[in-house]
Amino acid sequence: MSLHLSVYGVEKSYGGDPVLKGCSLSLDRSGIYVLTGANGSGKSTLLRVCALLEEPDRGTVEYSSGGIALAKNISLRRRVTLVLPRAGVFSTTVFNNAAYGLKIRKMERRKIDEKVNDALDFVGLKHKAKQDARTLSSGETQRLGLARALVTEPEMLFLDEPTSSVDPESTTVLEGSILSLGKESGKTIVVTTHDKEQAQRLADFLLIMERGRVRRL
Numbered sequence: 413m414s415l416h417l418s419v420y421g422v423e424k425s426y427g428g429d430p431v432l433k434g435c436s437l438s439l440d441r442s443g444i445y446v447l448t449g450a451n452g453s454g455k456s457t458l459l460r461v462c463a464l465l466e467e468p469d470r471g472t473v474e475y476s477s478g479g480i481a482l483a484k485n486i487s488l489r490r491r492v493t494l495v496l497p498r499a500g501v502f503s504t505t506v507f508n509n510a511a512y513g514l515k516i517r518k519m520e521r522r523k524i525d526e527k528v529n530d531a532l533d534f535v536g537l538k539h540k541a542k543q544d545a546r547t548l549s550s551g552e553t554q555r556l557g558l559a560r561a562l563v564t565e566p567e568m569l570f571l572d573e574p575t576s577s578v579d580p581e582s583t584t585v586l587e588g589s590i591l592s593l594g595k596e597s598g599k600t601i602v603v604t605t606h607d608k609e610q611a612q613r614l615a616d617f618l619l620i621m622e623r624g625r626v627r628r629l
């Protein structure tokens with residue numbers, strides 16, 4: 413049963429400055445939602461709230477499946493992942509970085525190898541598996557961030573500016589990965605971007621953040 417998210421009337425202020433002002437959003441269909449909006453309009457804030465990493469001051473964030481609301485516990489959190497553009501890397505190989513989420517889930521070694529190799533292949537980093545992750549270029553680091561999220565097979569995936577410092581070639585690789593993920597049944601992806609053409613290429617649903625609220629385009 414696929415995961416739905418309903419955000420209703422969310423307000424969030426920092427130091428008295430309101431960012432989200434009664435923001436509502438319904439992610440009730442799988443596919444790719446692209447969220448655009450000006451710098452500082454609150455896109456990243458909304459993604460953190462949606463990914464259960466930050467509590468809103470007011471309003472509700474409710475995940476459900478088959479019409480049944482889900483408790484915000486560890487098993488729900490494992491189905492939801494936020495990937496940040498400058499994801500920190502651990503000082504070990506690319507492979508070990510990508511394997512992290514599976515190791516903490518205590519998955520068996522052979523399965524980890526298989527899933528990590530698939531994910532690295534998917535983002536075009538398989539040939540870098542043995543390299544120290546700290547020596548990757550910034551575009552490669554962004555792709556590693558995506559691979560690290562993918563191995564755990566999240567159903568709701570939030571990608572905050574996944575191609576912000578990525579060259580055109582790698583952007584094409586990443587967009588291809590995002591598009592094919594978006595076609596997998598039951599997967600919902602929310603991507604933020606400032607690139608209008610990218611938004612058109614990726615979006616099943618286009619959203620814009622304006623005056624503290626999300627509007628469907």
Ligand SMILES: Nc1ncnc2c1ncn2[C@@H]1O[C@H](COP(=O)(O)OP(=O)(O)OP(=O)(O)O)[C@@H](O)[C@H]1O
Pocket residue numbers: 426427431449450451452453454455456457458
């Ligand atoms: N933890 C925080 N403490 C203080 N202010 C914050 C915090 N997080 C966000 N803000 C402020 O909230 C506003 C919205 O920030 P946010 O990062 O959500 O915008 P954004 O739409 O993602 O912008 P960009 O397009 O530049 O990434 C900004 O003015 C930012 O400075």
Ligand SMILES: [Mg+2]
Pocket residue numbers: 455456457572
């Ligand atoms: Mg942002």
